[in-house]
Amino acid sequence: MAQLLQHLINGLAxxxxxxxxALGYTMVYGVLKLINFAHGDVMMVGVYMGYATAFAIGRxxxxxxxxxxxxxxxxxxxxALMGFLIERFAYRPLREKPRLTALIxxxxxxxxxxxxxxxxxxxxxxxSPRAFPEIIEPTEWLIIGDRDVVVWNWQVISFxxxxxxxxxxxxLVFGTRFGRAMRAVSWDHRVAALMGIPTDRVIALTFMLxxxxxxxxxxxxxxxDTSVSPxxxxxxxxxxxxxxxxxxxxxxxxxxxxxxxxxxxxxxVVGYAASTWRDAVAFGFLILVLLVKPGGLFGRVAAEKV
Amino acid sequence: METPALPIPEARTLxxxxxxxxxxxxxxxxxxxxxxxxxxxxxxxxxxxSVVGVNIILAxxxxxxxxxxxxxxxxxxxxxxxxxxxxxxxxxQLKEVALSFLPVAxxxxxxxxxxxxxxxxxxxxxxxxVGLPSLRLRGDYLxxxxxxxxxxxxxxxxxxDAFGRALGLSGIPQYSSxxxxxxxxxxxVLAARRIAGSSHGRxxxxxxxxxxxxxxxGVDTTGYKVRAFVFSSFFAxxxxxxxxxxxPIINPGSFTFxxxxxxxxxVVLGGLGSTTGAFVAAIFLTLLPEGxxxxxxxxxxxxxxxxxxxxxxxxxxxxxxxxxxxxxxQGLFGTKEIWDVLPRWLPRKRRGLA
Numbered sequence: 001m002a003q004l005l006q007h008l009i010n011g012l013a014x015x016x017x018x019x020x021x022a023l024g025y026t027m028v029y030g031v032l033k034l035i036n037f038a039h040g041d042v043m044m045v046g047v048y049m050g051y052a053t054a055f056a057i058g059r060x061x062x063x064x065x066x067x068x069x070x071x072x073x074x075x076x077x078x079x080a081l082m083g084f085l086i087e088r089f090a091y092r093p094l095r096e097k098p099r100l101t102a103l104i105x106x107x108x109x110x111x112x113x114x115x116x117x118x119x120x121x122x123x124x125x126x127x128s129p130r131a132f133p134e135i136i137e138p139t140e141w142l143i144i145g146d147r148d149v150v151v152w153n154w155q156v157i158s159f160x161x162x163x164x165x166x167x168x169x170x171x172l173v174f175g176t177r178f179g180r181a182m183r184a185v186s187w188d189h190r191v192a193a194l195m196g197i198p199t200d201r202v203i204a205l206t207f208m209l210x211x212x213x214x215x216x217x218x219x220x221x222x223x224x225d226t227s228v229s230p231x232x233x234x235x236x237x238x239x240x241x242x243x244x245x246x247x248x249x250x251x252x253x254x255x256x257x258x259x260x261x262x263x264x265x266x267x268x269v270v271g272y273a274a275s276t277w278r279d280a281v282a283f284g285f286l287i288l289v290l291l292v293k294p295g296g297l298f299g300r301v302a303a304e305k306v
Numbered sequence: 307m308e309t310p311a312l313p314i315p316e317a318r319t320l321x322x323x324x325x326x327x328x329x330x331x332x333x334x335x336x337x338x339x340x341x342x343x344x345x346x347x348x349x350x351x352x353x354x355x356s357v358v359g360v361n362i363i364l365a366x367x368x369x370x371x372x373x374x375x376x377x378x379x380x381x382x383x384x385x386x387x388x389x390x391x392x393x394x395x396x397x398x399q400l401k402e403v404a405l406s407f408l409p410v411a412x413x414x415x416x417x418x419x420x421x422x423x424x425x426x427x428x429x430x431x432x433x434x435x436v437g438l439p440s441l442r443l444r445g446d447y448l449x450x451x452x453x454x455x456x457x458x459x460x461x462x463x464x465x466x467d468a469f470g471r472a473l474g475l476s477g478i479p480q481y482s483s484x485x486x487x488x489x490x491x492x493x494x495v496l497a498a499r500r501i502a503g504s505s506h507g508r509x510x511x512x513x514x515x516x517x518x519x520x521x522x523x524g525v526d527t528t529g530y531k532v533r534a535f536v537f538s539s540f541f542a543x544x545x546x547x548x549x550x551x552x553x554p555i556i557n558p559g560s561f562t563f564x565x566x567x568x569x570x571x572x573v574v575l576g577g578l579g580s581t582t583g584a585f586v587a588a589i590f591l592t593l594l595p596e597g598x599x600x601x602x603x604x605x606x607x608x609x610x611x612x613x614x615x616x617x618x619x620x621x622x623x624x625x626x627x628x629x630x631x632x633x634x635x636q637g638l639f640g641t642k643e644i645w646d647v648l649p650r651w652l653p654r655k656r657r658g659l660a
Contacts, residue, residue, distance in 0.1 A: 035446050090628055094635070100378055101635045103446065104574055107380075107567060108627025115620035127617075234563075238453075245450060280461035283454030287439065290451060294442045 002148035007271045008264070013155035015263025016162035017224065020217030021240030022247070022255040023169060024210035030250035031186045031206045033099060037106035038086065039214055040237015041113035042079055044230060046215025047132075047222045048117070048125060050075035054133045068135050075219055076212040083211025087204055095189075110234070117230035129229035132222040158220040165213065166256045173252060182206060186250070242286045248299025258297060334492045342485030352484055356552045358592045359487035360545045365572040365588040366494045366581055367541035372570070373579035373641075374502060375534040376514030377440060378449040381456025382542050382569045385429040387561035388459060389543025391469050393425030394478040394550035401479060418481035422490075422547040429543025430536045432459070437535030440528065444517070456566055464558045474557025475550070482551035490548060494541045498581045501537075510534055514579070564620070571623050575630060577637030582644035587637075595619050 021043060028036045053074040057067055090109055094102045120126035142151040173179040181202045184192040193199045221236060222228050239262065247258025262282060269281045289297065345352050364382060371379045400421065405413040436455050440448050463469050470476070501507045509530045512520035521527045550556045572591050576583030599615045630637065639647060 035450075090632070093632055097631075097635055099445065100376075100578075101631045103378070103449070104570075105628050105631040107570070108624045108631070111567065111624030112621050112628065113624070115617075115624065119614070119617055119621070238563075241450070242454070245447070274465070276465050277461060280458045283458050286454050287451055290443060290447060291439060294447065 002145060003271070005144075006149045007267050009149065009151055009155065010271075011264035011267030012260060013152075013158065013224070013263070014267060015243075015260035016159045017217055017221045018236075018240045018243045018263055019162050019256040019259035020158075020165065020220065021214055021236060022244040022259045023165065023252065024214045024217075025241050025244040026247070026249055026252060026255040027169070027182075027206055027210045027213075029244070030252075031182055031203055032091070032095075032102075033186075034091065034102045035106065035241070035249075036207075036210070037103065037237075037241075038109040038113060039210065040233035040235075040240065041110045042083060042086070042211045042233070043214035043218035043221075043237060044117065044228075044233030045082060045113060046075040046079040046211075047218040047228050047232070049078045049215070050135075050219045050222070051130070051132060051228055054135055059133075062133055062135050071135055072216060072219060075215040079215035080208040080212040083207040084204055086211075087207040091207075092200065092203075110237075114230050114234050125230065127230060129227045132226050132228050134223075134226075135219075136223050138223075154220070154223050158224070161216070161220065162256070166252065169252050178202070178205070239282060242282055245296055246286055246289050248293075248296030251296070251298045254296060254298035330492070330496060334489070338485045338488055338492070341488065342483060345484055353552070354593075354596065355484040356482060356487050356548070358589055359484065359491050360549045361569070361572065361588040361592045362491050362585055363487075363494050363541055363545040363548070364569045365576065365584040366491075366498050367538045367545070368569050369573050369576070369579070369581060369584040370498055370501065370510075371534050371538040372573050373577075373584070374507065374510040374514060375531055376517075376578075377531055377534070378445070379436075379452040379535070379538075380449050380563075380566050380570055381436070381452035381454070381459075382538075383561040383563070383565035384452075384456030384459040385432060385539035385542035386546035386549070386565070387456075387463060387558070388429040388432050388539075389422075389425035389546030390550040390556050390561070391425075391463055391475065391546075392428040392543070393421040393547030394475045394556055395468065396421035396424050397478050397481070397551065398475070414479070414481050415486070418479075418486070418551060421551075422544055425547035425550075426540045426543040429546065430540035433535040433537075433539025433542075434532060436539070437532035440531045440535070453563065453566070456561075456563060460558050460561055463561075470557070472558060474555050474559075476555040478550055478556070480552060480554075482548050487548050487552075490541075490544055494544075495581060495585065497537075497541075502581065506530070506533075511579075568623065571627060574627065574637055577639035577641060579641035580637065580639040580643055583637055583639035583642075586639075586644065591623075 021040065024039050024043075025036060028034060028039070050071045053071045054062055054067075057070060062068075062071075086109060090105050091102055094105060117124055118127040136154055136157065139153045140150050141153040141156050143149070171179075173182060181192070181197045184195065184197055185199050185202050189199045189203075192202075217240075218233075218236075221232070225232075240259065243259035243262045244255045245258070246262060247254030247256070249255075262285070265285055266278050266282055269275075269278050273281075293299075345355065364386060368379065368382045371377050397418065400417050403417060404410065405416060408416065432455075436452055439451050443451060464472050501510070509520070509525045512523065512525050513527050513530060517527055546561075549560075553560075568591070572587045573584050575591065576585070576587035595615050602615065
């Protein structure tokens with residue numbers, strides 16, 4: 001029983017981090033109908049930005065609230081800028097082209113980033129994983145019984161941040177003028193432009209928002225995992241994407257639910273079966289969900305018209 | 307659709323009709339034997355040509371799904387893995403068997419062919435399984451299912467004792483030869499071209515251009531898509547089998563998502579839908595790292611850059627994809643074949659789409 005509870009907690013904690021990354025996928029897909037394959041790698045770059053900042057501000061400042069805020073701010077702003085540049089120079093010129101072209105471009109950017117960061121030329125970090133500095137001291141937040149169930153502070157923090165961001169995003173999308181513009185662009189960006197919505201700006205802002213979110217999520221992941229490597233984006237990004245599709249891509253609460261479900265499924269596989277099967281089960285679960293509900297759990301399949 | 311008859315003159319050839327069907331084979335087989343003979347003794351050329359050949363098979367076969375049918379599949383390395391492991395396993399089991407009525411070398415090649423076909427059929431069966439979801443899934447969703455399928459295969463192989471888990475399968479007899487590889491290259495190109503020109507191929511093109519319209523015109527879209535998957539994965543399995551029989555060891559690390567993407571890059575560079583484009587791009591992208599290595603070696607950058615070629619290959623592939631999509635989204639040849647883009651004074655093969 002205690003073991004089950006512990007698995008539940010670990011699964012939820014893993015799921016919240018997937019959820020944060022998945023929200024970025026879902027937002028970009030919702031607005032542009034583009035699977036931003038490079039999202040995970042943007043996250044990876046953000047983690048390295050945070051890593052560099054944490055070293056730059058020194059050991060003492062790292063533990064303070066201001067230090068943590070600085071690490072997050074630099075990573076998130078840096079990534080937002082990078083997201084803007086990627087959108088401006090790689091995706092915007094292709095907006096009127098078939099969707100496949102943009103998908104291939106996204107895959108290209110993903111590869112350029114993740115493998116470019118493995119080089120050890122100049123400032124690039126090289127392929128070997130590095131230890132992430134402890135910006136949040138991991139402490140046990142709640143202990144039940146004789147360490148039967150342990151809840152860590154970072155688990156609580158990331159859960160609260162994820163839930164907060166989800167509520168915030170839901171408000172942004174359904175409660176603000178910007179959100180209304182986003183939904184209009186998502187519905188039909190040509191008509192939205194005719195109605196006076198600055199579509200390019202809305203799309204660029206969506207990209208910056210999603211990239212900044214990715215950086216924040218990546219830092220939480222690095223705090224949990226304590227190691228960073230150039231390939232982390234490829235697999236975390238893939239999992240988050242799977243989560244977004246399970247929830248119904250383009251659907252904000254769906255992404256969170258999908259990510260939590262995926263986190264739980266993976267945790268139970270690791271806990272009760274074998275950890276080596278984790279990735280296969282994640283993808284098997286995805287295929288199963290898509291076969292039963294082709295649009296994901298919450299998504300709807302748009303009827304195609306000729 | 308009745309078009310006015312194009313003034314295509316009946317091709318004047320010296321080949322009697324009875325020979326026309328088998329003529330390519332009659333030319334190809336002696337040429338391949340000659341080719342094989344000319345390569346004797348140079349191991350590096352043999353290895354390089356085998357790799358080039360395997361990549362051509364993969365690219366041309368993926369082009370049938372991605373290019374002709376327009377169903378974006380990014381898990382081709384998974385099918386290759388199925389072929390490689392099943393064929394390798396077969397060969398390991400059949401190692402002691404010899405067909406006594408044949409000389410040893412011939413008997414080995416017969417057993418090798420059997421193993422290849424078994425691997426190819428296993429991959430084709432997997433292709434059928436992956437093609438089925440295309441009943442309900444479209445576009446990006448189908449792409450992600452193929453990706454997931456490739457990863458599932460890798461994990462399954464990694465956890466199967468018979469396949470050596472993460473260590474891989476070693477001791478597979480080295481039956482593969484450039485002659486054999488290029489025989490299959492010849493077969494896959496021939497098959498792809500025959501498909502492209504057939505009514506079957508027209509249906510695939512129709513699905514690629516507009517699936518809803520194709521269905522409205524009475525094309526059995528699901529059937530054609532599944533068949534395209536089966537066909538493509540069969541050849542990917544063959545390529546895997548050939549690969550397994552010339553590398554000393556196969557392990558799950560050879561069949562990752564990255565491998566799939568390399569094949570996608572080849573198809574996209576060549577032009578989605580162009581068989582000869584995929585062919586040329588596969589040769590180019592396989593030889594490029596070697597060329598860069600020898601170039602840097604010749605320039606005398608004390609080996610450091612030459613050693614880094616494999617490292618910088620993947621970022622370059624990534625940037626290549628981006629630049630290509632921005633500058634020339636249709637790839638080098640678009641949907642044309644190489645003879646359509648040759649200079650005007652050379653005779654054209656035929657008019658029309660295919």
